[in-house]
Amino acid sequence: MNKRNHKNNGNLQRVMTIAAGNGDMGFVREVEKRSGADLSACFHCRCCAGGCPFIEAMDYAPHGIIRLAQLGLRDEVLQSATIWTCVGCHTCSIACPMAIDMAAVMDAMRGIALETDAAIAEPDVLDFHREVLRSIERYGRTHKLEIMMRYKVKTRDWFTDMDVGLRMLAKRKLDLLPSKVKNTQDLKRMFRETAERGTP
Ligand code: SF4
Numbered sequence: 001m002n003k004r005n006h007k008n009n010g011n012l013q014r015v016m017t018i019a020a021g022n023g024d025m026g027f028v029r030e031v032e033k034r035s036g037a038d039l040s041a042c043f044h045c046r047c048c049a050g051g052c053p054f055i056e057a058m059d060y061a062p063h064g065i066i067r068l069a070q071l072g073l074r075d076e077v078l079q080s081a082t083i084w085t086c087v088g089c090h091t092c093s094i095a096c097p098m099a100i101d102m103a104a105v106m107d108a109m110r111g112i113a114l115e116t117d118a119a120i121a122e123p124d125v126l127d128f129h130r131e132v133l134r135s136i137e138r139y140g141r142t143h144k145l146e147i148m149m150r151y152k153v154k155t156r157d158w159f160t161d162m163d164v165g166l167r168m169l170a171k172r173k174l175d176l177l178p179s180k181v182k183n184t185q186d187l188k189r190m191f192r193e194t195a196e197r198g199t200p
């Protein structure tokens with residue numbers, strides 16, 4: 001077991017010790033409703049954690065997040081880095097013997113975190129998500145160079161991964177100008193209606 005997984009397990013054991021059965025069980029029902037997943041089906045075999053390519057960057061392993069939710073530990077879940085580190089790759093869902101859609105679970109948790117103004121553990125990740133969405137709203141496609149530039153301006157982190165960006169430019173993997181779908185009106189309407197419904 002690596003160092004980070006030790007940390008994941010340590011965090012989880014600490015939280016389970018303080019749970020003491022007074023969690024918010026409405027929270028787990030809400031996550032289940034939004035994700036369509038039955039969290040009570042998880043029996044903590046850890047197959048999800050074994051295959052997750054981003055577990056090193058998480059504070060709780062994927063199965064740990066499910067355990068926190070089962071215990072109704074809403075704040076621990078919503079303030080975790082894990083829900084923002086998950087990229088929704090579905091590697092864990094393929095490995096899960098109970099077919100739990102972890103990506104949908106994390107998505108539901110992120111939505112609740114935004115709607116309830118929970119403290120966001122990884123604000124840079126949220127900024128990046130927003131820049132991607134803005135690009136889709138504007139062009140109907142992602143313009144990667146603009147997303148990267150806007151993200152850099154927002155985070156003021158100018159030099160991290162600069163070498164990768166320059167190599168991508170040299171290999172023409174980054175278009176200087178955006179390409180646009182013909183009809184962006186439907187997209188704009190979709191974004192407007194979503195905003196009016198109050199989804200962040
Ligand atoms: S693989 Fe599925 S059942 Fe196993 S711990 Fe992960 S979510 Fe739970």
Ligand code: SF4
Pocket residue numbers: 048051052053054055062085086087088089090091092093102103106
């Ligand atoms: S969907 Fe998320 S939790 Fe599952 S393997 Fe991918 S990054 Fe890890």
